Amino acid sequence: MTLDEVAKIAGVSPSTVSRAVRSPELVSKATLTAVLQAIDETSYVPNRAASNLASNRSGTVAAVIPAISYSVFADTVHGLEEVLSEAGMQLFLGATGYDLDREEQLVRAFLGRRPDGIIMVGSHHSPATRELLRRSRIPVVETWDWSDDPIGSLVGFSNGDAFEQIVDFVISRGYRHPTFGGWLAGADSRASARRDAFRDTVTRQLPGEQIRILDTGGRGISVEAGRWLLDRALADHPETDVLVCASDIFATGALLEAQARGLRVPDDIALTGFGDFELSQHLSPALTTIQTPDDEIGRRAGQLIIERTADLDAKPVSIDLGFTLIVRDSA
Template sequence: MTDAEPSAPPRLTRRNTGTVTLDEVAALAGVSPSTVSRAIRDPEQVSLAAYEAVMRAVDETNYVPNRAASNLASNRSGTVAAVMPAMSYSVFADTVHALEAELSAAGVQLFLGTSGYDEAREEQIVRAFLGRRPDGIVMVGASHTEGTREMLRRARIPVVETWDWSDDPIDCIVGFSNRDALTAIVEHIVEAGYRHPTFAGWLTGVDSRARARRDGFEDAVRRLLPGEPVRVLDTAEHGISVEAGAWLLGQVREQHPESDVLVCASDIFATGAILEAQRRGLAVPGDIAITGFGDFEISRHLHPALTTVQTPDDLIGRRAGELILERIADPDAAPVSLDLGFTPIVRDSA
């Protein structure tokens, strides 16, 4: 704290055109341009009086610091990019909020792109983000096009894949096994006495996590219910929606009337199925039991409340943010694979 308290300078007027410069802010604050730079970049390096004068001048002029020069000097952009399938689902929103909280506390800004569960679109987004030189990238899922994987490897920046599990991650991975999580649900329903399950999800899309859940279902049925047919329904063009869940309930009653439990790849489908069962006058779980995946907020408020898998949404975001920041600080640190697990939640629907 070496700067003397500045005397009040004459008020400056902003130019009619162009952006406010560092020199203009310095003149208004009554300090040197280097003091303005230090006050913005590292307030501890200036006196409290100088800092307050600079902040008043910044507010009055709407000054926007130009980070380009400092970024070039440090070879860092102060940004991290994240690619999500969608932001309309609460589980991904929770992950992004937790990730952003970790990064912003460290002064790092988050850029966000959504792929719509399309790996080709994901590749386009990654290419665009890498052109802006982020310090790291967070991805949902561990299944990508070979082009995406190659770009991320060649970028030589920290990469954290999330919401999935792989023995061959690009760099770091923070998530859980979707396959094992669905297996745990099947183990529960078999223990509860159900013998004729049907799996339902969006399988013609490119959501690799849904396919992993289907694989877990099929393996568990073959192991726990030998001789039982493996029943699988695909929403196909109906995609992912509550309406698709209602459609699935109709399909299981029509195609597999013997089925005593509908195992949904997402709480979104399960919600639609429960509402459709109520519309049809079917008792859940009396006429057909229903399970979900994700433990969305609505799941505990349905009637009956939904049996599902609770995923560590917030924790995935927090740990991904921590890993990115650690790897930015130490580029030579070894990659980390962090399995956060999952929790089956048994409620009244199954």
């Protein structure tokens, strides 16, 4: 179905149909009603390509995230989509699987489609990806991290500071033999920042204490990997009195494994997580964790993209949304 055919059915000119689709406020109510009825009858889909070429805008924004299945990133995407849809912009998603090569491929593919802006989870990228983004001449917003050298704008928080706070907390509660558990084999710089903060805080707070770090390796990020972490902590470091997990996913698995073994949490071993997933407050005992501003990260990133597409000369900004220590019964 073509524009001319819709115009014929509506009894108006093709230019009037185009005007009604692009700027409905510029046509009369009767004309708009006739055009919309004709579009509905014919299932006509406006071709945006020509208008996009004329305006040099695509009406789209690309977001590159580690994984769609994790609730924290799903919440960020939800906040982002809400803001962008209100502005009439469409969101494209790509998942890297924590692979820097895959991230570079996605960035190349998205930039080839000329989005109006691009949103990245994380601030650690390959040199090629950084160069692609810097040369793109479109608004770039990095999220979920903190950096002294962002590519464009930045919305997030310091993963290192957050993990330092939770380690300080468990030590203040009297735990003296903490073990870190997480996935360090992938290209997740945020997990590495949490590990480094664990090491530095234990070194500062407990001089001479062994630094215990467990990596799930090929097991990745899963509840089953969390069960494995508790198993290894008990086998390799039986003195462990608190397992400090890099994610609530791990902490959930560790809690299930502890209960299967008849261990009391936190009496026999304490557990902490990171992320404050919805399930975390409903576990028994509920998880002590770090609450992150998942939805707000998406909303603020979307707002920055909209503002900067309206003013390409606007200076990039860095917005620290912080984090919150949530104290519950697991530690």
